[in-house]
Amino acid sequence: MNLDELKKRREQNFLAHKKKKKEYYLKKKKIVKKEIDYQEELKDDNFSLKIKEIIKAQKNYVDVRKDLIIKKIKEYKDTKKDYYEQNKEKRLEYDKEYRERKKEELKKYRKEYYKRLKEKQNKL
Known part of the structure; x- marks a missing residue:
């Protein structure tokens, strides 16, 4: 087979597929919905x-x-x-490592959190 023949066959297959697809969708559309x-x-x-x-x-x-x-x-x-x-042990180990890595950030966060909590209570 040469290149031109392959291209023609591919084009024919593609067109046949397209036609089949179109018929399928048209068939689906023919279903009449109740008004x-x-x-x-x-x-x-x-x-x-x-x-x-x-x-x-x-x-x-x-x-x-x-x-x-x-x-x-x-x-x-x-x-x-x-x-x-x-996975309880893994979680506890991870939490411990995380707390140690983020110790300062957690302190700062807790300080801010309790400060906001206090302000809320004072407003009430």
Whole structure:
């Protein structure tokens, strides 16, 4: 194969891909969405009914998933607790090194913090 033939084949493949992509998006666009008449939907009676329906649907959704949500929260807490227990020594060591490195800055920060705290208390 020479270079010109490769370029032509590449161009053909690219055009075929483009055509396929275009058909896919046009096919997606053909799906007709239901028209919503907002004047009718938002009238006084209908509005309150719609809100109640939405609330009911959300409550059902949460109720159905409640056990799963609670389970995931417990798993997250357990993994977090395990992680902290495993790395407790590392954290304490790091904190100690950090305090020693930043000793002066921390003193200055604490002084400022307590000074601001005192000022707040005096204003109250």
